[in-house]
Amino acid sequence: MTTETKLPFDQEYITSFSKEMNEPEWLTAHRVQALASADSLPMPRPDKTKIDKWNFSQFENLLVKSDAFASLNELPEEVKALVDVDGSDKNLYIQRNNKPAYLSVSKGLQEKGVVFTDIFTAAREYSDLLKKYFMSAVKADEHRLTALHAAFMNGGAFLYVPKNVQISEPIHSIFVHDNADANVFNHVLVVAEDNSSVVYVENYISTVESANSLFNIVTEVVANANSRIQFGAVDTLAKGVTTYVNRRGVADRDAKIEWALGLMNDGNTISETVTNLVGDGSYGDTKTVVVGRGDQIQNFTTNTIHFGKNSEGYILKHGVVKDSATSIFNGIGKIEHGATKANAEQESRVLMLSEKARGDANPILLIDEDDVTAGHAASVGRVDPIQLYYLMSRGIPQTEAERLVIHGFLAPVVNELPIEGVKKQLVEVIERKVK
């Protein structure tokens, strides 16, 4: 089944790339090893979506030339809208294609020992800290895409919150894609030490209409004992971008990871969001809303794995599919042996807006322990005509009534996003996509 295609960059190139970036030796070695294994590793097999014909490994540029933004006023309008430009104390990282293009971290956070920076700087200046967690939740040798990611990593961010530090203002990353030939192997690592808490929000945003780009994203979220990480994301990559995005969290004892993801890419996308509830009393909540349109093919797998006793996992996925798009929703709640009193709940709902659209919701519960509670609900259907009738009976025209129902359907994630500009963006994207 392996297709023998030659990778575009060899060991020599990767080694010199790593040297140029002044990366520590362990990272160079990690890249080289991953590159060597990539060919022999199998592709991942997202349930119900065939991806062997998708291009994840052939591309021309590992880096494209992009300039930094000297100030927020230089940002493209659609990016500026995400940011409170005049606000002070903004904790914001902006990456332009592969280039770290803007960074601001409040003095208060620096004094508390919080690290927030691009992944290259992190490798240079916080090598030991990075090494401790880098690709610990997602391993390079899991399959070919994680290996390619590890070998070609060319962007990303690192957020580290020390013990007992509670950060109230959200930390924001924006990954801007404004070059149609850019390929982005982005690595985001968020670490919250014991008893800390942080709210992190990221945007992947294309400002080009369409592209021939490849995104291979791995995000690791490490919540140590009794910490809490709220992770929000809105992905809006353009048509023609093939995306593999793997977001994975590990929650230690009594830790909480709460995801709120608006997955609004216009290209073919494989997305997996996994939460490993390792510690006793840990908590994972994954809320996802998606819209599929055009002829894009998307696969969304959400997986919560309970190892810890009394761990609680919730999955909520709402998807809208229109035109001739295909969206597959796999939701997996797994309770390992020994995770007594665990609770795994999930709900997947898909609204189909056209005859040709294809949507599939597959709820799966895998339970290896007796003393647990679990539940799931799934449905695939059309906008309820009785709901429309009710709204219309108050004078609201049909198109507006449909808009209200669809917005309401996708609201669970909108309301979770703590940054006003990002919330507004998601509402506008939804508006545009479902129209």
Next chain:
Amino acid sequence: MGGSVLTIKDLHVEIEGKEILKGVNLEIKGGEIHAIMGPNGTGKSTLSSAIMGHPKYQVTGGSVTLDNEDVLEMEVDERARAGLFLAMQYPSEISGVTNADFLRSSINARREEGQEISLMKFIRTMDSKMEFLEMDPNMAQRYLNEGFSGGEKKRNEILQMMMIEPKIAILDEIDSGLDIDALKVVSKGINEMRSSEFGCLIITHYQRLLNYITPDFVHVMMQGRIVKSGGPELAQRLEAEGYDWIKQELGIEDETVGQEA
């Protein structure tokens, strides 16, 4: 200017191929309150749904006009904007849409672009009406009918009526499932609407609502037709004696129509 006139003539309605209404005639004018009574399964709710345009109901004959405009030719939203309102027996729950947003959309749907109700005025009006109906102020920001109790849903229907100020309102079993306090509040809302500009059709099978709202006309429905009409004294006689005397008078054995459930 006087109120509007809703005229129903020889209305025949089917649901899934089964005829439920077999020639209903009724005229409701601004300033009048009509009550349609009758046992379950006689076509009362079908009448209200057909007038509003519920997708499951098929009008097979007759006419419905509002101020001489053909209602049956209109889409559901057009009927509403023409001045009709239906308080539903089972209001839909719509997740993610707040009660306030929904009501504002409803009001603005009646206004030209650029003439939308100001947010401040809207909030003030909504607050005062909610207070009048003794509703929890948090209900403005809750999702439309989601998790509302039966009584809350009914009050919410009345709230919508008071905000939208229709010309003709049809209240389909607005009293079912209400305790006496809620019944009083709902009645207070309906009485508050009374004016020469407002006509109302109350559908109920309990007389007790009519203790609080005195109707001008009472109609009894059986077998998909209005079989008897009178004044408020008719409701009182029904309360005291039930429906059997009417059945006997008219030689009706089974008053229901197209009933399976």
